[in-house]
Amino acid sequence: MQNTDLKIFNTLTRTKEVFKPVNPPFVGMYVCGPTVYNHVHLGNCRTFISFDIVYRYLLHLGYKVRYVRNITDVGHLVNEEEMTGEDRIGKMARIEKLEPMEIVQRYTNGFHDVMKQFNALPPSIEPTATGHIVEQINMVQAILDNGYGYVSNGSVYFDTLKYAKNHKEFGRLSGKIMDDLQVETRDLKGQSEKRHPADFAIWMKAQPEHIMRWNSPWSVGFPGWHLECSVMSTRYLGDKFDIHGGGMDLQFPHHENEIAQNIGACGHAPVNYWMHTNMLTVNGTKMSKSLNNSVLPGEMFTGENDVLAKAYDPMVVRFFMLQTHYSSTLDFSDEALQAGEKGFRRLMEGYKTLQSLQHKNGKVEESEDQAVTEECQACYEHMNDDFSTPQALAVLFGLVTRVNTYKDKGGVVSSISKETFDRLNKVFRDFIEDIFGLKEEEGADEEVVDGLMQLIIDIRQSSREKKDWDTSDKIRAVLKELEIQLKDGKDGTSWTKA
RNA sequence: GGUCGCGUGGCCGAGCGGCUAGGCAGGGCUCUGCAAAAGCUCGUACGGCGGUUCAAAUCCGUCCGCGACCUCCA
Structure with missing residues (x-):
């Protein structure tokens, strides 16, 4: 049905590129998942819902997609820059007097529940960092063997300066310039272990109070945060795969460092298409755990929060997000959500109405038949244009008006051909159910x-x-x-x- | 300070050289016992100032305002 190729905006090149998988019909997609030391908030969900659409659309196009989304359960420090930084999981475990794995399990479960409520498909593989310690140690060794790492006081650092000299890649993804980063040098605690401020830990020696620790050739310690994604993507998708996604805030340094690690270990860049989703804002400011302006999905569904006046169904929130392109910031407000709720219901009512229509062979109005055909096609073409859900949705609303008119005229359609009528039905089913992943709100309360x-x-x-x-x-x-x-x-x- | 991005009608939000985005809200009309729904229809736009062009919301310059990243965050 598509006449156009799928185009994806690639952060690496800052252009829309025609999507060509390394090994069609297979597609490998990796998305940075949550660090499970706390509840996921709506901003996190936005990213995962955006990639759920990408995943669903690729599946719809017939690709055999292996979708890998990790769970970070170790190595993510409260303050990455300072050596005193405490592991996020470990910190919560200490505060709540629980085993680290209890924290991990609790918030992983919570994350899964929320994703299910948002009707997001589970990934094909959901690997954890702690499940891949051996592989991470191996990659650290590979990086050392290739001369891109150095050991300092039991920790292993990535030699960013040397890497930047040998590979022009560093900074390409995030638009950073190595020299600027040098200027950024700041006098921070523990920096003495590093040769350059842009260097980052790939293995860290554990402080005595650190709960999560593993043996390694260099020290009893734990892997650096950036390492796990390099390791797990390579492990399950190979050292060259198609799509890597995540929130924009991970672009630097996380993804930049990830590329550096892969090149440092394997000698070549890991990913063809980098995709970054934009932030969810509240009153114009990024929703962020550290800014304490988070709204949790659960609070949204029950209406128990300070930002919004009433409860919103997960499907309403999902629809609301689809009205904005993934690369734009999206601001949450009560007014906007309420408008979204009505729009969502109009769409779903239209879908139901369509299903109640009957087709009867009669005199086909050529221009109408053609218009409907073109609009059906336009939905796919908008999706092909870097997953433009807002535009596809706009076309769908135009079709809703047509559908309602058919109903007003008696519910029997004969002005378009059977073929076009069937296509119309298919488009609604494809888009609402398969691609957008929308379904009826939960039953009346x-x-x-x-x-x-x-x-x-x-x-x-x-x-x-x-x-x-x-x-x-x-x-x-x-x-x-x-x-x-x-x-x-x-x-x-x-x-x-x- | 550096880098990047954004400013669209009452609200949200697409478009990014010429052609109605769309949703919500508001006005009018049609239909219907009433109401709602639905359909038709109307109005209010592209931050300011310059420039390029036959033509700019769309390109360029500049100014103003906002945000993100540069430190943990999806």
Whole structure:
């Protein structure tokens, strides 16, 4: 159905490029997952939902995608720059008096629950850093063997200066210039172990109080944060794969260092297409764990937060995010969310309406038939243009108007051909269910159901009083089909779910 | 300070040289017992100032405002 090629904006080249997998029909995609020392917030979710769309669309195009998204459960320090930095997991374990792995398990579970609520497909592989200590040690050794690392007081650092001299790559992804970074030199604690401020630890010697520690040729310690992604992507996708994604805030230094490690170990760049999603903001400022302006998904779904006036269904939030391109910042506000909620419902109602329409062969209006065909096609072409969900959505809304018009005119469609009618149905199903991953909001809440049941019982009661048994029995019978059992007692009627 | 990006109508948000984005909100109309829904329709835009061009929201310069990264964050 697509006439155009899929184009992806590649951070490396800062241009949209036609997507050509290394080994079609297989596609390897790696996305930096969460560090599970705390709840994921909505900003984190935005990134994962964005890549869920990428994953879904690639699958829709027929690619065999291996989607790897890691769980960081060690090595991510509270302050990377200072040697005194404490491991994030270890810190929470100490504070909450739990095993580090209990922390990891708790927040991993929470993360999975949230992703499920957002209807995000699970990745093909979800590796953990602690599960790949051996591989990480091996990569540190490879980097040392190639002369791009040095041991200092039991820790191993990446020799950024030497790497930058031999490979022009350093700074390319993030647009940094090595000389600027030198100027950035600041007098920080523990920096003495490093030869250059831009050097970073690939293996760190554990301080005595550090809980998470492993044996290595250099010290009892733990792997550097940037290393795990290099190792796990290589392990599962090979040393040259298609797409690497993550939030924009990981571009530097995390992804830049990742490239350096891969080149340092394997001699060539690991990734063809780098994709970065933009930030979620609250009142114009980035949502961030460290800024304490986070809204948690759970708080959003229940409405218990300081930012928003009411609760929003996960599907509404997902839809809301799709209205903005992944590369733009997205600001959360109550007004915008409410508009999104109505828009979402309009779309879903339109989808339902479409499914209720009948096609009948008749006189085909050529221009209309052609317009519908073109609009259907446009949805795919917008997705092919760097996953432009807002534009695809706009076209879909245009089609919703058509669908509603068909319904107004009696629900029988004959002005477009059967083929076009079927295509229209396919586009809605493809986009709403497969590509956008949208589904109906969770069932009406208890309060509404209770209210409805009381109303039905009241109506039935008045028909019983009029001895209108046909009506009262019909109500009881239909409810029974819905697995609701009415119980007529002395004190009135109650109901239970069968 | 360095690097990058952004400023679009009441709100959100696409577009990025000529052609209606879209959603929400507001006005009018149609339909319907009423209401809602739905359809049709209307209005208010491209931060300021210059420049390039037959033509600029879209390119260039400049000024103003905002943000991100440069330190942990998706």
